[in-house]
Amino acid sequence: xxxxxxxxxxxxxxxxxxxxxxxxxxxxxxxxxxxxxxxxxxxxxxxxxxxxxxxxxxxxxxxxxxxxxxxxxxxxxxxxxxxxxxxxxxxxxxxxxxxxxxxxxxxxxxxxxxxxxxxxxxxxxxxxxxxxxxxxxxxxxxxxxxxxxxxxxxxxxxxxxxxxxxxxxxxxxxxxxxxxxxxxxxxxxxxxxxxxxxxxxxxxxxxxxxxxxxxxxxxxxxxxxxxxxxxxxxxxxxxxxxxxxxxxxxxxxxxxxxxxxxxxxxxxxxxxxxxxxxxxxxxxxxxxxxxxxxxxxxxxxxxxxxxxxxxxxxxxxxxxxxxxxxxxxxxxxxxxxxxxxxxxxxxxxxxxxxxxxxxxxxxxxxxxxxxxxxxxxxxxxxxxxxxxxxxxxxxxxxxxxxxxx
Ligand code: NAP
Ligand code: MG
Numbered sequence: 001x002x003x004x005x006x007x008x009x010x011x012x013x014x015x016x017x018x019x020x021x022x023x024x025x026x027x028x029x030x031x032x033x034x035x036x037x038x039x040x041x042x043x044x045x046x047x048x049x050x051x052x053x054x055x056x057x058x059x060x061x062x063x064x065x066x067x068x069x070x071x072x073x074x075x076x077x078x079x080x081x082x083x084x085x086x087x088x089x090x091x092x093x094x095x096x097x098x099x100x101x102x103x104x105x106x107x108x109x110x111x112x113x114x115x116x117x118x119x120x121x122x123x124x125x126x127x128x129x130x131x132x133x134x135x136x137x138x139x140x141x142x143x144x145x146x147x148x149x150x151x152x153x154x155x156x157x158x159x160x161x162x163x164x165x166x167x168x169x170x171x172x173x174x175x176x177x178x179x180x181x182x183x184x185x186x187x188x189x190x191x192x193x194x195x196x197x198x199x200x201x202x203x204x205x206x207x208x209x210x211x212x213x214x215x216x217x218x219x220x221x222x223x224x225x226x227x228x229x230x231x232x233x234x235x236x237x238x239x240x241x242x243x244x245x246x247x248x249x250x251x252x253x254x255x256x257x258x259x260x261x262x263x264x265x266x267x268x269x270x271x272x273x274x275x276x277x278x279x280x281x282x283x284x285x286x287x288x289x290x291x292x293x294x295x296x297x298x299x300x301x302x303x304x305x306x307x308x309x310x311x312x313x314x315x316x317x318x319x320x321x322x323x324x325x326x327x328x329x330x331x332x333x334x335x336x337x338x339x340x341x342x343x344x345x346x347x348x349x350x351x352x353x354x355x356x357x358x359x360x361x362x363x364x365x366x367x368x369x370x371x372x373x374x375x376x377x378x379x380x381x382x383x384x385x386x387x388x389x390x391x392x393x394x395x396x397x398x399x400x401x402x403x404x405x
Contacts, residue, residue, distance in 0.1 A: 016074030018310035112285035127264030133274025210254030289327035306330030
């Protein structure tokens with residue numbers, strides 16, 4: 001097997017904060033640099049540098065991602081009022097993930113990393129379930145009103161020309177209650193659908209989508225119609241050639257079928273369904289540290305990361321000089337995901353093979369009983385000892401050397 005290799009095209013690297021920043025350097029030094037000359041364009045998304053550059057670095061990193069097509073991102077702090085004090089920030093900068101997602105017009109897909117000694121709590125789930133969540137609109141961008149007493153609620157639409165084109169009663173209230181107005185955009189639903197078809201093709205898995213179009217004929221009906229149009233006009237032939245299917249059914253039927261399935265599909269979810277179901281799927285598969293995340297644009301640009309945050313509590317221990325047992329699996333899979341994608345785009349087989357070897361080594365390490373505390377709690381059989389953050393990466397490095405070196 002090949003040993004040292006170089007990547008051709010650029011991978012955009014976004015560094016981050018706290019414990020994940022520490023793990024990031026460790027895993028690059030021990031798992032990547034010994035084998036690969038990666039053509040990196042690095043943007044320091046650590047909070048201090050975002051503050052120093054007035055968050056320009058985040059925008060630059062997103063632009064670079066659009067240009068080069070592949071990025072790998074470390075977890076970053078989303079500032080709140082406490083962080084503003086802690087880091088003496090000029091202001092409460094926006095979430096970098098939100099900025100990048102908006103610039104890529106992207107959808108986030110999360111998938112679990114599975115090992116034989118950590119069993120999903122749904123026994124029939126044998127393969128990963130990837131959840132894709134639409135990240136625009138619905139109840140997350142709503143207008144709500146607390147009705148205090150009797151009165152009429154109406155839905156009104158007025159065109160740009162000032163002409164009222166729609167007016168319908170929502171409810172004739174005889175006492176107190178609540179109302180909510182929500183919306184979505186054809187452009188956003190179309191981008192979401194395209195990102196889902198792109199990622200299903202990339203991963204070679206069936207795409208499932210469910211909504212409630214029997215009850216919500218216009219609103220959810222629009223989601224169904226957009227998915228069917230994008231499928232028919234842009235993806236039917238591509239999916240057929242890849243041997244994968246697009247399946248639409250009602251959301252309740254989809255949920256029931258997912259529970260009875262053996263997994264292995266991409267489940268596209270409306271915003272609220274994705275919020276709720278991604279947490280359910282994550283907990284069934286065990287640990288947030290075993291959950292990968294990839295942001296996919298409607299044109300197939302990809303940014304790979306871990307689903308978890310900067311693991312602030314572990315970082316506090318690390319800074320006190322105490323040992324930590326933080327799991328780097330999802331960060332490692334962010335790197336392997338980016339290397340594989342780069343290799344596929346450049347047609348460089350060694351980058352793809354290395355990504356496969358890195359993932360296989362990481363999984364084999366956990367299966368051999370070397371793991372961090374979060375997994376020790378849920379593994380069967382229970383391992384005899386717990387690895388520190390560094391010991392775990394060292395164990396993977398040895399496994400990788402035996403397979404790749
Ligand atoms: P977190 O970093 O996801 O950690 C929450 C808890 O989950 C940890 O305290 C730890 O539990 C467990 N955990 C998460 N990742 C782990 C890993 N790799 N290994 C072992 N255990 C792990 O969430 P947070 O502490 O609420 O947030 C910290 C910062 O991350 C915040 O500033 C937030 O803004 C940011 N954040 C960033 C992203 C991103 O960049 N994508 C996502 C979410 C949050 P125990 O303490 O029980 O061991
Ligand atoms: Mg949620």
